[in-house]
Structure formats: structure tokens, C-alpha cells
Amino acid sequence: MINKDLSVEFLGVHFENPFCLSSSPVGNCYDMCKKAYDCGWGGVVFKTIGPKHFLIDEVSPRFDALTKEATPFVGFKNMEQIAEHSLEENLADLRRLKAEYPHKVLIASIMGTNEEDWTELARLVEEAGADMIEMNLSCPQMTSHAMGSDVGANPELCKKYCAAVKRGSKLPMLAKMTPNITDMVPVAKACLEGGADGIAAINTIKSIVNLDLQRYIGLPIINGKSSISGYSGKAVKPVALRFIQQLRSGIKDLPISGIGGIETWEDAAEFILLGATTLQVTTSIMQYGYRVVEDMKNGLMHYMEEQGVDRLQDLVGRANPNLIPAEELDRDYIVYPKIDEEKCIGCGRCYISCYDGAHQAMIWNEAKRRPDCDHEKCVGCHLCLLVCPVKAISAGEVVMKPGRQGDPASKVI
Amino acid sequence: MTRKYTEELERGYTALTVMEEAQRCLLCHDAPCTQACPAGTDPGRFIRSVRFRNFKGAAETIRENNALGAICARVCPTERYCQKGCSRCGIDKPIDIGGIQRFVTDFEAQTGMEILKAGPENGLTVAIVGSGPSALQAAATLRALGYGVEIFEAQEKAGGYLRYGIPEYRLPEAVLEHELSLIEKLGVKFQFKTKVGQDISLAELKERYAAVLLAIGASQAKMLDLFRDNDRVESAVSFLARVRQNHGQIDLPSNVLVIGGGDVAMDVSTTLKMLGVKNVTDVVYEEFCEFLASEKELRGAQELGVTIIDGYVPTECREGVVTFKHRHIDSQLTITVEKIILAVGQQVEAANLELPLVKNEVEFEGYQADTKVFVTGDIAHGDKTVVWAVKKGREAAMAIHQSLGGKA
Ligand SMILES: Cc1cc2nc3c(=O)[nH]c(=O)nc-3n(C[C@H](O)[C@H](O)[C@H](O)COP(=O)(O)OP(=O)(O)OC[C@H]3O[C@@H](n4cnc5c(N)ncnc54)[C@H](O)[C@@H]3O)c2cc1C
Ligand SMILES: Cc1cc2nc3c(=O)[nH]c(=O)nc-3n(C[C@H](O)[C@H](O)[C@H](O)COP(=O)(O)O)c2cc1C
Ligand code: SF4
Ligand code: SF4
Ligand code: SF4
Numbered sequence: 057m058i059n060k061d062l063s064v065e066f067l068g069v070h071f072e073n074p075f076c077l078s079s080s081p082v083g084n085c086y087d088m089c090k091k092a093y094d095c096g097w098g099g100v101v102f103k104t105i106g107p108k109h110f111l112i113d114e115v116s117p118r119f120d121a122l123t124k125e126a127t128p129f130v131g132f133k134n135m136e137q138i139a140e141h142s143l144e145e146n147l148a149d150l151r152r153l154k155a156e157y158p159h160k161v162l163i164a165s166i167m168g169t170n171e172e173d174w175t176e177l178a179r180l181v182e183e184a185g186a187d188m189i190e191m192n193l194s195c196p197q198m199t200s201h202a203m204g205s206d207v208g209a210n211p212e213l214c215k216k217y218c219a220a221v222k223r224g225s226k227l228p229m230l231a232k233m234t235p236n237i238t239d240m241v242p243v244a245k246a247c248l249e250g251g252a253d254g255i256a257a258i259n260t261i262k263s264i265v266n267l268d269l270q271r272y273i274g275l276p277i278i279n280g281k282s283s284i285s286g287y288s289g290k291a292v293k294p295v296a297l298r299f300i301q302q303l304r305s306g307i308k309d310l311p312i313s314g315i316g317g318i319e320t321w322e323d324a325a326e327f328i329l330l331g332a333t334t335l336q337v338t339t340s341i342m343q344y345g346y347r348v349v350e351d352m353k354n355g356l357m358h359y360m361e362e363q364g365v366d367r368l369q370d371l372v373g374r375a376n377p378n379l380i381p382a383e384e385l386d387r388d389y390i391v392y393p394k395i396d397e398e399k400c401i402g403c404g405r406c407y408i409s410c411y412d413g414a415h416q417a418m419i420w421n422e423a424k425r426r427p428d429c430d431h432e433k434c435v436g437c438h439l440c441l442l443v444c445p446v447k448a449i450s451a452g453e454v455v456m457k458p459g460r461q462g463d464p465a466s467k468v469i
Numbered sequence: 470m471t472r473k474y475t476e477e478l479e480r481g482y483t484a485l486t487v488m489e490e491a492q493r494c495l496l497c498h499d500a501p502c503t504q505a506c507p508a509g510t511d512p513g514r515f516i517r518s519v520r521f522r523n524f525k526g527a528a529e530t531i532r533e534n535n536a537l538g539a540i541c542a543r544v545c546p547t548e549r550y551c552q553k554g555c556s557r558c559g560i561d562k563p564i565d566i567g568g569i570q571r572f573v574t575d576f577e578a579q580t581g582m583e584i585l586k587a588g589p590e591n592g593l594t595v596a597i598v599g600s601g602p603s604a605l606q607a608a609a610t611l612r613a614l615g616y617g618v619e620i621f622e623a624q625e626k627a628g629g630y631l632r633y634g635i636p637e638y639r640l641p642e643a644v645l646e647h648e649l650s651l652i653e654k655l656g657v658k659f660q661f662k663t664k665v666g667q668d669i670s671l672a673e674l675k676e677r678y679a680a681v682l683l684a685i686g687a688s689q690a691k692m693l694d695l696f697r698d699n700d701r702v703e704s705a706v707s708f709l710a711r712v713r714q715n716h717g718q719i720d721l722p723s724n725v726l727v728i729g730g731g732d733v734a735m736d737v738s739t740t741l742k743m744l745g746v747k748n749v750t751d752v753v754y755e756e757f758c759e760f761l762a763s764e765k766e767l768r769g770a771q772e773l774g775v776t777i778i779d780g781y782v783p784t785e786c787r788e789g790v791v792t793f794k795h796r797h798i799d800s801q802l803t804i805t806v807e808k809i810i811l812a813v814g815q816q817v818e819a820a821n822l823e824l825p826l827v828k829n830e831v832e833f834e835g836y837q838a839d840t841k842v843f844v845t846g847d848i849a850h851g852d853k854t855v856v857w858a859v860k861k862g863r864e865a866a867m868a869i870h871q872s873l874g875g876k877a
Contacts (some may be wrong), residue, residue, distance in 0.1 A: 320521045321522070344496060347517070351518050351522075352521070355522065355525070445485070
């Protein structure tokens with residue numbers, strides 16, 4: 057079995073590998089975190105701890121999932137708030153975890169209703185032995201507007217609360233962002249000004265996932281009603297990656313803990329290449345268990361080997377320069393699709409999609425049941441590549457658009 | 470339907486279709502498939518790796534647990550082992566574990582992975598007699614523990630029944646050669662055309678090596694008295710070996726009788742059909758309800774048009790005229806054929822090897838015969854299949870290691 061060093065340094069803390077539980081029920085108590093550490097997770101972000109005076113009262117049921125064809129959990133909706141256990145219990149769990157796993161990273165997620173709360177919680181979790189603090193500025197379903205994503209959408213409040221946390225603790229501190237805003241950069245900057253050392257992104261996206269069509273109610277149903285609440289899992293990965301890229305281009309070398317839909321080593325590598333140093337996971341653990349980390353770690357090691365990289369840190373942000381504004385992209389050429397008639401099984405899906413969703417460029421040979429691309433009409437959008445069930449279509453001939461200069465062979469396609 | 474003997478019969482998965490099959494897997498807790506694999510190949514684990522797109526990790530799991538992973542993927546009677554208790558049966562049908570394993574090991578070969586490693590040399594060398602699957606697994610395990618390994622094989626080439634038994638359309642030559650090359654790369658030495666007990670004595674091996682492992686299998690065909698000294702009669706293993714060595718290029722009559730109802734009989738019948746024999750009749754002692762052959766092999770033979778007659782025992786044979794009687798009803802059958810192939814089992818041939826054999830197995834439990842001699846494979850207790858040979862190969866290697874002072 058391959059063995060490569062996956063360790064990273066993040067905000068001055070050593071992680072034996074970048075994989076952490078994100079703050080959520082997957083890191084709700086001592087026993088769970090212990091099992092996760094034993095399974096090989098590098099760190100844990102403990103379920104968000106709130107102030108003593110804020111009483112948590114959860115709904116039942118509290119989850120729903122988006123499916124597509126036979127795939128369950130394309131996306132996952134939850135209506136949960138923060139830790140249900142008492143402050144004392146949570147602090148005792150933190151203490152015990154740090155004592156028993158001194159070399160694993162323990163991050164305390166906290167959330168207050170005012171500056172005093174934030175300061176006090178920061179002080180308490182540092183005292184309990186946490187290595188790092190994560191400020192939850194982003195839960196979209198809190199029952200108080202002084203908490204959660206309402207705070208995270210307000211740069212001034214974020215800055216104030218970050219400063220409050222810094223008054224309570226000297227620990228390195230992450231501010232966890234809500235994706236329920238257009239531009240994350242001003243909020244992140246405000247957090248850094250307030251004293252945050254890095255950014256965690258993203259928390260869940262406000263959503264309605266399914267409705268009960270007979271009773272006209274969103275799911276899950278709580279005594280005949282439902283609410284807008286947080287969406288996570290594979291479906292949110294593209295949104296998370298986009299925010300991370302924007303953060304890295306808005307704030308140079310920003311330390312980021314990446315979150316949102318991580319399920320495989322490939323997902324993990326994408327977050328790293330876009331600038332995340334550590335990674336956090338919830339939904340795939342809820343669906344499959346802590347064991348998902350095994351293939352993430354092993355797969356990432358093989359990837360490093362293939363890339364000829366010995367330090368994971370060397371991959372962080374490698375893709376950032378290759379994401380540029382749309383107006384800067386090279387628009388001078390077209391890549392025509394190439395059809396492999398041997399591989400083609402004659403389903404005609406490329407024909408349907410090109411006609412109904414592209415440029416009527418696929419010609420269907422009814423006798424042969426094979427497609428053929430009319431270059432006069434084809435714009436090179438590659439919808440056909442994406443729908444072909446056997447990958448019989450690939451990127452083919454590159455041609456310059458009429459009147460454009462350049463060498464088609466030099467294009468990186 | 471024409472199919473080529475040298476071409477693999479079953480179509481393999483592609484990177485796309487293997488995900489569809491892996492997606493059917495329920496990723497069970499305490500995976501029953503994993504518990505049921507005799508060799509500990511851990512399908513629950515490697516299917517999960519496929520599911521999470523970690524093909525290389527899947528290959529590591531397979532190979533580290535089973536040095537013949539690509540072979541087992543093709544020849545394992547999975548319905549008796551890993552697929553038997555598959556939880557997916559609660560919905561429809563078991564996961565095609567062999568197919569997924571085949572995809573992963575093909576991927577491993579295509580990407581040139583070399584997962585098996587030799588351990589630091591410990592200065593001791595073990596002699597292995599035979600080069601069938603149990604010998605090969607034992608060699609890989611011993612090399613990993615740092616032992617030198619020298620294999621003595623009576624035949625010209627390595628593999629035992631992997632080479633001289635199982636037909637090419639089920640186990641392509643290239644797959645066997647690749648698996649062998651991985652084991653050779655570990656530094657295992659082979660000495661061919663050397664029959665122990667004849668060309669070299671067991672005593673000499675015991676003197677020269679730290680331990681001797683006998684992995685001689687059941688390499689001799691059983692004969693029925695009725696068919697002795699009849700030049701139309703050939704044994705199944707002799708026939709299959711001949712076909713395999715000639716890659717299917719042999720002369721055959723148009724009318725052949727096969728006697729026997731196990732997997733070997735199915736291999737013979739199917740091979741005959743693939744080679745273009747027009748009339749292949751297989752007469753079987755067992756009735757269909759008590760059949761020994763796996764469903765897959767039986768189906769394969771039937772699909773190619775083999776005539777299978779169940780419940781008959783041969784009572785008389787004169788040249789090419791064979792008479793059978795039904796076991797339970799008053800019925801008689803006479804068949805006239807040009808060639809008769811007997812697939813009625815194999816037996817151990819262990820001349821001068823001082824083995825206490827009862828019914829083609831050693832009479833003791835475990836693997837150790839005396840202070841220096843160990844046994845494995847078909848001659849040891851347990852199922853007579855490739856995957857069991859792998860299991861026994863590893864366990865016998867560990868027994869040798871322990872007896873030489875190593876830790877389990
Ligand atoms: C036609 C056929 C089809 C089969 N199909 C399947 C299948 O699909 N799936 C499955 O799981 N199992 C199958 N089996 C069973 C499987 O092949 C055996 O269980 C397995 O090969 C046993 O392995 P082994 O290591 O004990 O030795 P073998 O494979 O029997 O090899 C023994 C080797 O030892 C050598 N040898 C013997 N005596 C000496 C000596 N004195 N000196 C030197 N060398 C010697 C022999 O030449 C031979 O190479 C099949 C068997 C046959 C005959
Ligand atoms: C059931 C559930 C509860 C959550 N609770 C918290 C929480 O208490 N604090 C927090 O910061 N994030 C919470 N989250 C958000 C996750 O930590 C994470 O940011 C989000 O789910 C995206 O990651 P994923 O796609 O891997 O699940 C919760 C998510 C889920 C699904
Ligand atoms: S690339 Fe677009 S326009 Fe061209 S054939 Fe494919 S779907 Fe049609
Ligand atoms: S979608 Fe693919 S398989 Fe189907 S007709 Fe088009 S090229 Fe052929
Ligand atoms: S028993 Fe079947 S469904 Fe369960 S893990 Fe194994 S292959 Fe998958």
C-alpha cells in the first residue's frame with residue numbers, strides 16, 4: 057500500500073493529514089470524534105458550541121435529500137442548529153479528546169449572540185484544550201437573527217465578533233463563511249481585519265429541496281409546515297469551489313479550510329488545487345461513515361505520486377492562476393467533436409441534444425444509426441461529448457474562427 | 470454462435486460501466502462478501518474504493534490480499550463464496566464481484582502498477598514443489614517475509630491447472646503470464662522439468678533448504694475400469710492441457726462423448742463446442758437437481774449447444790459404443806462416438822514423497838508434515854479451488870515462517 061506524507065501546516069498547527077470532520081452532527085460528542093480519529097481523520101471541528109443561555113430546540117424530522125434517477129443524496133438538506141449537548145458536556149468532551157489524542161487536531165466551533173458570548177466561548181474552548189477556533193458565522197437556520205448566516209452576511213458584525221473572539225483567546229482562528237451572499241471577499245476581509253487568521257468555506261446554502269405534492273408542503277414536514285434551510289453534499293461542490301477561487305483571487309495567499317461536497321480524493325484534490333490547505337467533510341460521512349477518509353487519503357497519495365509531489369502543500373492553489381475572468385479567455389478558435397464510430401452504439405442521444413439544446417449540427421444517419429457532425433453548423437460547444445453514454449465523442453480538430461490569427465496546434469484544449 | 474477458444478468469453482467492464490455496477494453495491498457494514506472470500510481479498514473494501522473513484526487503492530487491496538487477484542476475478546466460483554451472501558440479493562441479484570475485480574486488476578496491469586514487494590532478505594531459502602496457485606501465493610508471501618524461494622516444477626511451464634487445466638476462453642494466456650511475471654519480479658526462481666521424487670529426491674531438498682513446501686495438486690486423472698486400454702478414450706485434463714498448449718489448434722472428430730458432471734466436464738464440453746465439434750454429448754451421473762458444476766459453467770455449455778443427459782451411469786463400453794443405465798428408472802441409452810473424454814475427477818500422484826494420503830488429501834489437519842516438510846493447495850484440507858489454493862498458500866507460508874522462528 058502506498059504511503060506518502062499527507063501532513064500540512066495550517067495557521068501554525070500541524071495536521072497529520074488535511075482531512076477533518078466539519079462542524080456538524082458527525083463530530084457531536086467524544087465517542088464520535090474518537091472513532092473518527094481512529095479511522096484516520098487528521099482533525100475534528102467539533103459541533104458548534106453556543107452560549108449557555110441560548111437553548112437549542114430541534115425539529116423532527118430535520119433532513120431531506122435531492123435524488124436524481126437512482127442516485128440518492130445528490131444534495132442534502134438539514135434544519136439543524138448548533139450543539140444540543142450542554143456547554144459543560146461539550147467542554148468536557150473537548151478536554152478528554154485533547155488528552156487522549158494530543159497529536160490530532162481539535163478545532164472548536166463556536167457561536168455567540170453578542171460580543172460577550174463570543175469572548176467567553178473563546179476563552180472556555182481554549183481552556184478546554186482546543187488547538188484552533190472556528191467561528192460559525194454562517195448557519196442558515198438559526199432561530200435567532202443575532203446568530204448564523206444573518207451575521208455572516210454583515211461585514212461590520214463579523215469584524216466586531218472576530219475581535220471579540222481574539223480578546224478571549226490567542227488560538228489561531230478561522231471564520232466560517234456563508235455562501236448565501238453574492239461576494240464573500242468583503243466579509244472575509246472584515247473577518248481578517250477583526251483578527252481571523254484564515255477562512256473556512258462554505259457552510260450550507262439556503263434551499264428548498266422537495267415538496268409534498270399532495271399536501272403542498274416543503275420537506276421535511278414539521279406539523280404541516282417546513283422552512284428554507286441549509287443544503288450540502290456533492291451538489292454544492294461547484295458553489296464551494298467558486299467561492300474559494302474568488303477568495304483566493306481577492307485576498308492573496310489566503311489560508312482556507314475548504315468545505316462542501318467532498319466525497320472522493322478527486323474532490324479533495326480540487327479544493328487543494330484551488331487553494332484550500334485543509335478540508336472538512338460532513339454529508340458524505342453522514343451517508344457513508346467515517347471510512348470515506350480511507351480512499352480520500354489513499355487516492356490523494358497516489359495522485360501526489362503521479363504528480364511527482366512529496367509535500368501536499370506544494371499543490372495548494374496550483375489551479376488558481378488558471379481561472380481567469382471570462383473576458384480574458386481566448387475566443388479565437390473552435391474545437392470540433394470527433395466521433396469514434398467503433399465505440400458508438402447508435403443511441404442517438406448526441407443527435408437529440410445537439411438538435412434540441414445546441415445547433416442542429418449532428419446529422420443522424422438513420423440507416424446506419426450513426427451520427428455525423430456538420431462543421432458548417434457546429435459551434436464546438438461539446439454538449440454532445442457530455443451526453444454520449446459511451447464517451448464515443450472526444451475533442452477533435454481545432455480550427456481558427458474566420459479572420460482570426462493564431463496557430464490551432466498551440467491551443468491547450 | 471462462433472466463439473474463439475483463445476478469446477475471453479465474458480465481456481469486461483469499462484470505466485463507465487464498472488461504476489454502474491459498483492453503484493449497486495450497498496457498501497454494507499460487516500460486508501458479508503468480505504467475510505465469505507476464502508482468501509480475504511476483501512471485496513467490500515475494494516468495491517468501496519471503486520465507488521469512491523480510487524482504482525489504484527482498489528488494486529492495492531486486491532493484490533496485497535491475493536497474489537492471483539486477476540486470475541481469481543475470472544475463475545472463482547463466486548456464487549459459492551463472496552456473492553453467496555451478498556446483501557443486494559435482498560433487492561435483486563448479487564453484485565458482480567468477479568467482474569469488478571477483473572476491471573480493477575486489468576486497470577492495475579494497464580497502468581503498470583507493481584504492488585507486491587519483496588521484504589529484506591533473511592538469508593533462508595524455501596523450496597516449493599509445484600507451481601500451481603497455492604505454490605505461487607506461498608512464494609509471494611515468503612518473498613514478502615524475506616525468504617528466498619526456489620520452485621521445482623515437473624512441467625515445462627509454471628501455473629499448474631491455471632495453465633494445463635482451465636481453458637483459455639476463461640483465463641487468457643496473457644493474464645496468467647502477467648500474474649506470473651509479477652511473482653517472478655519478486656525474485657522467485659523456477660526450475661522446470663524437474664519432478665521431485667524422480668529427478669531429485671525429497672531428502673536432497675530437505676537437506677539443501679530451510680523448508681520444503683509440497684504443492685503438487687491432484688495432477689493425475691482418474692480412470693474408470695470400463696474405459697481402460699481403449700484408444701478412443703482420453704482424460705479431461707490431458708485433453709484440456711493439449712488444447713491449451715496448442716491454443717486450440719488440434720484435430721477433432723465430429724462426434725464426442727463426455728462423461729462427468731463437474732466443472733471440468735463443462736470445460737471439456739464447452740471447449741469441444743468452441744473448437745467446432747458438431748455433436749458433443751455429456752452424460753452425467755448426477756441428476757440436474759444435484760449437479761456439481763456451477764450454474765454459470767452449465768449455462769455456458771448449454772448455450773453452445775452441448776447435449777446434456779443427466780442421471781445415467783455407464784455400464785458397458787466396446788470401442789466407441791457406450792451403454793448407460795439410468796440410476797433410478799428403467800431406461801437404457803447407447804451412444805456411438807468417435808471419441809470419449811472422461812471427466813471423472815483427478816487424484817494425487819505423490820510417488821516417493823512420503824505423504825500420508827487419504828482420499829487425495831493429507832490425513833493431518835494444518836500444513837506441517839514433518840519438521841521440514843509442509844503441504845498446501847489441493848492436497849491440504851479444504852475446498853479444491855484456486856481461491857482456496859491462494860488461502861492455503863498464504864497460510865502454509867505463515868506456518869513455515871513460524872516454524873523457522875518468525876512471528877505470525
Ligand atoms: C480443468 C480444470 C478446471 C478448473 N477450473 C477451476 C475454476 O474455474 N475455478 C477454481 O477455483 N478452480 C478450478 N479448478 C481447480 C483448481 O485448478 C485447483 O484447485 C488448483 O489449481 C489447485 O492448486 P494447487 O496449487 O494445489 O496445484 P495444481 O494447480 O494442481 O498444480 C500442481 C503443480 O505441481 C506440479 N507437480 C506435481 N507433482 C510434482 C512433483 N513431484 N514435482 C514437481 N512438480 C510437481 C504439477 O505439474 C502442477 O504444475 C479447475 C481444475 C481443473 C482440472
Ligand atoms: C446536519 C448538518 C448540521 C450542521 N451543523 C453545523 C454546525 O453546527 N456548525 C457549522 O459550522 N456547520 C454545520 N453544518 C455545515 C457543515 O459543517 C458543512 O459546512 C456543510 O455541510 C458543507 O459540507 P458537506 O457538503 O461536506 O456536508 C451542518 C451541516 C449538516 C448537514
Ligand atoms: S459540439 Fe455542439 S454544436 Fe457541435 S455537434 Fe456537438 S452539440 Fe452540436
Ligand atoms: S451519443 Fe454517443 S453512442 Fe449515442 S449515437 Fe451519439 S456518438 Fe453514438
Ligand atoms: S455484500 Fe454485496 S452489497 Fe454488501 S458490500 Fe458486499 S458486494 Fe456490496
